[in-house]
Amino acid sequence: MRPADYTDEDLEQHSLRRRVADDGQRSGFEHDVDRILYSTQWRALAGKSQVVASSELGAYHTRLTHSMKVAQLGRRMAERLERRYGGPNPALVEAACMAHDIGHPPFGHAGETALRATMDELHAGHGVLDSFEGNAQTLHILTFLAAHKYPGHRGLHLSRACLDAATKYPWERAPRDVDPARHAKWGVYAVDREAFRWVRAGRDDDAVPVEEQLMDWADDVTYACHDVEDFYRAGLIPLAALFPTPGAAGGDTERETQRFLDYVAAKRHRAGVGFDRDEAVHILADTAKALSIAKPFGGRHEDDVALNARTAKLIDHFTRDIDLQVGGAAAIRFGARLVVPAERRTACELLKELVWCYVIDRPALATQQHGKRRIVSQLLRWTHESPHLLPTDRAEELDLHGDPLRAAADHVASLTEGQAVALHRRLSGVGLGSVSDGDWL
Template sequence: MSGRNVERVEGRYSALAPGYTEVDEDRWVPEHGKSVYRSSFERDRARLLHSSSLRRLGAKTQVVSPDVDDFSRTRLTHSLEVAQVGRELGRLLGCDPDVVDAACLSHDLGHPPFGHNGEKVLNELAAEIGGFEGNAQTLRILTRLETKRFHPDGRSAGLNLTRASLDAAVKYPWRVHQAPLRPDGTRSPKFGAYEDDLEVFTWLRQGVTGTRQCMEAQVMDAADDIAYSVHDVEDGIVSGRFQLKFLDDDIQRARVIQTTQEWYLPETSEDRIDAAIERLAGVEAWTRESDGSRRALAALKNMTSELIGRFCGAIYTATRQAHGSQPLVRHEADLVVPTETLEEICLMKGIAANYIMASREQMPVYVRQRDVLTDLHGLLVETGDRFLDPQFQADYRAADDDAGRHRAIIDQIASLTDGAALEWYATLVHGKPVMNRLFA
């Protein structure tokens, strides 16, 4: 337990990294006794690693659908990579690495089938009950749907993680009406808790004023951006959707700049985004063209490593310059992301968005995904609890009103993997044999 303060408590050991307190170790439902060989935060990480919700991410879309090839990342492999990046960056800054690791592992648990497209569909279908948001769904999974402990009155307490780990997992620590305003005056659609999860949200935010992220959540957020900005580009290149040499063409370059600006950097000039392209293209490992050979794949892997190191190094240096060498934990400091680094990360995201997410060839897929979820939702609303899994059937029957029953149906659909959603759609809606692929 190197680097921890170890104290003997009631015959057992309590191991806390510097800067953390017993309040940070508190659990929503108290658990008596402490592990003789693991800290509370290590136990949090273990609970997540063994959760069924994490396993399901292996069959949920990241950028490319899980059934397209054997190389592209799923939500699960993405989450594992985010955890590796976040754990190392957090450790260097003095965060407990297991708190950051737990936050990174859990950050995508709430994503429904078909990635962000599925999230948009469920948000529309759940509009009358407070909408659907993947991050709010994550909190719901951690504190209600993925159960390890119960309250004395019989209510689920979810995995019953510590306050520090739950706070770190909340990427958007505000309710829907508290979401920050965007440049156009509208509120961000992102939020971290549904109204019927307000009790646990209030508990985990105890002692925190306002809507700031804790340091561990900021590290998780940065690790998420870094990992998917780099890896989505790698997946896009390997799947044959584009090459980085396309940016040498003036028209292609302009499109990437426009997508980056519209999707991620609306307040940044085109010249600054173009300068970010020049900086990254000057990195020695930048791979303009890949032919799929082992040597080419190794070059791509080297590029991803170089870029992750570049981004993390810049953030670490800037944060240390601002806050000194002391451990930076919880709500005592803020992560510092240099402007140029942010622009480079957003450019990488913009490249993937331009050639994959915004690609016209994806539109028929998105339409069919929407149909699958909409029709499945309609059938489940019509048939009540008849086809729900036992745990969601119990939630449906225990609900006090139509809103609660509708939320149980939304929870059920959100829990499905891409393949399970297609199977339910084929068998329940159309009464046909299982479809293995969207275009089967």
């Protein structure tokens, strides 16, 4: 057994530049968990979409409940691996999982793409590459925007290891013609370059620690299992046709399966990605062993019991056979790779595509997303054009970094969906609100 070997450098706090001491009650990484839990940015996730708007009626997951389940699953997987390998640290994995979506703006993917497209447009002709990215916003919040109890220092003062584990794409944005993938996804803003260098402690590669790998898998599994569960309950995803109980297959199953696979094949073709249809059929059949469904959800107690049992079985299906590949003399953090059977990763991706096929790309949600993007884009433009609209904390930050567009984006990204709608109504003149409203309005 090789221990994870967390050093004093890993436990050092950002900004305070000192080791997180074990005070006899909490370890350094447990401090990280608690600081994220008590932050205002964590609480705001309750008002942000996971898939549908947080105000939708029904028991849909919000970004907060999604993050809570990612953290629970990540910790449990880490506990199992720690018993076998001496690491990774479960509290560190839990903290990274809690933080992973803290940078998401209102309205989820629609809000993120609207902020990015509008920032790109406003930057056009100025030679500025930086823009908005939810993962980069996470690091920005944790090291700059959030507040803890220490005067004179910004951010939550999380350990170096926690910030590293929460950074999913450890690089700045690249020009599109140089690296299209890194133009589309990145995890560090230019304004946070110094903080990121501190986090990486001299590392100049793109390697991610094993804690980030566990966080990423916990995120995928939670998305695949619980979001599919939400929309099966709502009657939108026809699981009974796609994953029938043994012996129940028939014409409806064949037609629905082919329709879904046609959707995935067309989507992958547009993205220039290959798609093995025969493999997908095999994977769906294998997944049906854990997810077999006899009938549409009817709302009865027995339906809830059956669905909960199948969700638990599906999560076990995705997490039971994980392992660590540990090699060389390096400690587990950067010397180990999370191994998930390839067919499980493929199955997880297919389940996530169910949400896109039957929910996100539905015309009803598409029209909503058009409105969401419009709200976010206009809020950004109006705030950028009139910096006096910024609330006090964002105005203070503007004085520190001098970037009006970044300050405006930070303001809009921090809003819950209810706040964004109310602020848009006020600024557009549709609903003026009250002079006693908070300064975020």
